[in-house]
Amino acid sequence: MMDGTAFARNPMLSVHDLTITIGPNGKRIVDTLTFDLASGDMMALVGESGSGKTMAARAVLGLLPQPLVTAPESRILFKGDDLTRIEPKAMRKVRGADIGMVFQEPMVSLNPAVTIGEQMAEGLRLHHKLGKAEIRDRSLAMLERIRIKEPTKCLAAYPHEFSGGMRQRIMLASVMLLKPRLLIADEPTTALDTLVQRDVLDLMVELTQANGTAVLLISHDLGMVSHYIPNVVVMSEGKAIESGSSSDVLRAPKHEYTRRLLDALPQRSAGGSRGGDCGKPVVEVKDVVIDYPGRNRLFSKTEAKRAVHGVDLTVRRGETLALVGASGSGKTTLGRAIVGLVKPTSGEIAFPGAEAHRPMDQRARRREMQIVFQDPYSSLDPRQRIVDIITEPLKLDKSMNGAERERRVEQVFAEVGLSPDFRRRFPHQLSGGQRQRVAIARAIVGRPAFVVADEPVSALDMTVQKQILLLIRELQARHGFACLFVSHDLGAVEQVADRIAVMQDGRIVEIGERDDVIDRPQHPYTRQLLEAAMLIDRRFAENDPPKQATAL
């Protein structure tokens, strides 16, 4: 049933029997995928990582990585040309000018060494013969349009000066500056927070609609897709297993796999929160202020930025305190300050439980606190084997001998659900979810009293997110460490937190028991955050039995 609603109109992009293999006769990554996209329309390819959705989209641009090739019977017709057979030189004219692409990771898709203005100008210079002044005018107009404060300054700024959401908007702006006919967006908001996610998607829809650009969105998040994109193709293991209008697919999923994707959407953990007074305070943050110092440049001075404005916070033994806020709210900075990666400008961070035991020097103290980073792709040393990564923290504990270490590592492998087969592997041989398990194993192997989890699931697929969240909760139940769960995603937070603190612009605006904060938010900002998350949730409420009955 590969009808698809887009067949009707004269399609601008027509992908027919697209098959991608590893080498000429190798394994099929994408298997006879067929879809049409009419000009100005929007369509989504949905699936977990490894389903081939990204490679299918890359094939359209002729950007397949090395050993992958399209099979000879594949056809990708774009405005009448078959892109699988086009000359490389002609293909370069299509890229950027006719088909634009936005990548998943705004942190790495902009060149860190080149100013924003230069990067925006690059495409314009390449595809349209424009003067310097004209390029600058167009870039400025575009930046204004995407509501960037002080666009003139932005042109001269470097990517690192912007948050992920801002970077993704800039990326989108520089792609749309060329007015392409088709925009391929590969998980453009996966790495962003809920509020920003909506912003970027709204912006994407606004810009593409205004220009009549068609959108091919690649995502693992069915909820988000259904809200923005009318047509969807669900992919699993390279095959399109279900396609049609988003509301049909959501309300009456025909395929087992689609149902599984829907099941992975966040739900509140059963049993409610475990109560706020379950233990003694492990971490006490008192009136902490953190400034990022300004930099003196040759001709200008960037002003110091206050990331955290006097925050008080207590994390108790065995509880999970979720720190929620948009990016730039200072939540990550605070988390990093607690583990000692950032020095607070003023205020005090105390560890009452730990300090009672022994006078602790800086390093021993650090062993009691660990952190799990957001991106499991950059938080593991690519040159270390998994077993070495997990053993490393134990090497600092001089009281342990080799055999004890070995036993503890084995135990941790089992605790985080990693097969011992992974011991001798390197990080790049693991999937994102497996890597995050390794990162968690490294954090808990030394039995710390306190773990900061900095957005540990936001780089992962929905189904994997759920597994990791369950794992964190289970480990905590077993070891009783305190956890500061930093996240933008109220959906994830709902599943693990006992208490929630909402942070905005460096201040905590609301703090309380999980159910109180989510069900009875006091602060308008909390409500706003909830709305952004709920909007996605509500669409799954449509999945309730009565509606499903009508669909059937």
Next chain:
Amino acid sequence: MIATALEQSRLKFNAVFGITVTTLLIATAVIGPWLVGYDPLKLDLPARLAGPSARHLLGADEFGRDILSRLVNGARTSAWIAFATVLFALITGTALGVAAGFLRGWTDRILMMINDAFLAFPGLLLALGIMAVIGASRDGIVLALGLAYMPIVVRVVRAAVLSIREREYVEASRVMGNSEFITMARHVLPNCLAPIIVLATTMFGWVILSESALSFLGLGVPPPAPSWGSMLSTARPYISQAPHLIVLPGLCISITLLGVNMLGDAVRDWLDPKL
């Protein structure tokens, strides 16, 4: 499938060729002169510019000295100078580059200021200056060329360190409680290896050529001692009469460079867990 098979055999060819050439070079440098058993300085004037013969297997040069013997003895000089210089530049350059890149702040600023001043001179000119001060000798060449090439190593290493030090696994190491030194040695430096190895093998070639340039300017290995570079430069006037005088040392240099570069590539790939 075919592509991967080719890829693998190419890698293996790299390694085999590189290891063979490098081993041969070292063997020649160590035991070659003893094997050839012919004095590289002995003059045989009747055989001036002669081609290969039973007496002189690869012919004789403008003073009738045996070319084979000179090449083999030259290998000792050239290889030693190249290895020692590259090693010297690498060790000092890596130490300074890592210090600058990892410590940042004033250390970085001062080191880079000095380094940039060094870089402002062309390498050869700098080496000439140093040679003029310390006099022409084999160790003098090593020191001069080593100092001349060090600033490039510092730059490359610092750039690599700067990009690696911001990775989260480096922060994870700090959070673990590792000292800065261990963090640097265990997580930063190994991840900077690829550019360092490539630079080292490329530098090997530059050094051999620079040594010949120094010889040409009369500041290299003092004559009559043979080195490939000096053989190349002294043979220049006879290029039309006796081309083998220039072709043979030239071949030696090219094959050595090719071998060392391939070895470098092989080592780099071998150290990369992703391959």
